[in-house]
């Protein structure tokens with residue numbers, strides 16, 4: 001950090017500040033539902049004086065010419081592009097256009113960290129970036145900006161100690177992200193709701209002008225090292241935490257922002273395993289409750305850590321509504337071979353019921369195409385899911401991302417059928433040959449799982465399962481089901497939505513019937529209490545917002 005600060009101070013004495021654009025490409029298929037934290041974080045870490053603009057392709061779909069025009073209009077002197085593997089082809093296309101316009105490009109994120117030579121054209125292919133930042137950029141970013149200001153960008157940047165060893169930034173002095181000045185409103189999800197849906201929401205007291213999901217991290221790193229995952233390699237096995245105070249302060253700031261905007265803010269705690277240190281997580285959740293900082297939140301927690309009822313109860317009381325759980329497989333052998341043997345399929349149902357009793361819903365994630373998978377894996381998984389309380393299942397194909405142990409194993413055993421799958425990205429398409437199922441069959445299994453989980457009949461079944469809960473819960477669950485369906489079946493056009501609403505008319509009618517019953521009765525009082533987020537979860541399922 002010090003090196004960066006000194007560099008910046010010296011540079012500022014001699015050069016004028018620059019305008020910087022941070023750009024995140026879209027994946028060309030669907031739109032992400034929330035802002036990407038890296039852009040907001042790097043903007044907060046940019047030394048004062050420079051102007052930083054943010055463009056997220058998910059809310060502003062620019063083509064190459066439009067991006068170049070934006071750069072000219074805003075006199076941008078440096079473009080930073082971040083990307084996961086999935087969007088890297090688009091990222092390179094946009095970077096090429098920017099560089100052709102004579103503006104330097106620095107790239108960062110998980111993909112170029114693993115394959116810097118690809119981005120820098122050192123693997124025999126074309127060059128896409130002037131510079132690549134390897135790993136976490138928090139400490140090194142001010143140096144990059146200072147070098148760009150002097151017109152002396154280096155090819156690669158990494159945070160290193162005096163002996164040249166890689167250093168992971170401490171999160172102890174995490175910057176304040178001024179969300180109120182960052183225009184997160186471009187991710188106002190209400191804009192995408194059809195009128196009819198707004199009408200339904202207004203009848204259960206949800207008359208918000210805006211609804212945004214804001215990403216917050218409380219820690220980085222994961223000790224588990226699952227074979228397919230890049231997190232342990234990228235962030236390290238030792239987990240680093242922000243102070244509890246800084247997290248709670250951020251939540252409180254978001255709560256005042258939602259009041260100002262007459263909107264609603266939910267938070268996605270993006271930590272890869274929010275409860276990795278259960279003692280610390282409980283302290284955080286207790287502090288959220290004590291300081292009245294509850295907002296509805298989503299988090300990612302592995303199932304083995306959710307056996308702890310005290311933790312589950314604190315999650316509920318602190319506003320936790322949805323927990324993303326990487327169940328991955330119902331086959332213990334598959335799990336063991338992926339290094340995820342701590343997932344025990346026989347206890348999935350029991351733990352999901354515990355969550356449900358506390359008014360928490362699970363987003364259960366499954367991966368098909370593992371070596372133990374055989375034809376029929378979708379049906380077997382769906383049968384198991386049917387026995388659980390309503391949840392939101394998501395299904396993907398095992399994908400070897402660069403830098404993961406899985407990629408290296410598949411490459412060394414000659415099983416990659418699309419070794420650079422990211423340069424010809426196709427959603428839900430295998431890039432290696434599994435042992436016991438053909439790639440084509442694995443793709444069909446995923447299709448079946450999505451089609452069956454989000455069919456109108458499955459949605460109606462879930463609505464029935466939620467009948468004893470609050471109406472707000474049911475509406476939110478229903479809308480989430482429609483949105484999740486869109487992960488596999490893109491539904492970007494208004495006509496797609498009209499069709500889906502029509503197909504799901506029986507679920508909608510059941511919601512309207514409950515609404516009318518409630519209007520007649522005095523239960524509306526209960527629902528209006530939802531408006532006051534300080535009441536979140538305190539009284540259990542009937543008050544939960546979904």
Ligand code: B12
Nearest residue numbers: 027034035037038080081082084085108109136137138230
């Ligand atoms: C939140 C999240 C999402 C969100 C979407 C993104 C969003 N709006 O935030 C959701 C839930 C939608 C999602 C979906 C997916 N995700 Co995701 N997601 C994450 C998660 C948990 C957090 C991302 C984050 O904000 N991290 C915190 C920030 C601070 O870290 P960072 O982004 O890496 O940024 C730092 C550095 O990389 C660097 N940096 C990043 N960009 C740039 C740019 C510049 C210019 C510079 C200088 C530096 C720089 O500096 C930053 C600060 O240190 C990560 C795991 C993780 N812990 O990062 C996975 C992760 C990014 N996802 C991953 C994957 C695979 C996916 C999916 C493909 C999964 C799937 N099968 O569908 C989808 C694809 C989504 C799409 N858009 O197409 C992988 C990516 C691996 C890879 N090589 O690409 C990760 C790493 C998880 C994993 N298990 O390996 N994801």
Ligand code: SF4
Nearest residue numbers: 222224225226229272
């Ligand atoms: S899949 Fe989850 S538990 Fe496994 S290494 Fe990645 S972040 Fe950790």
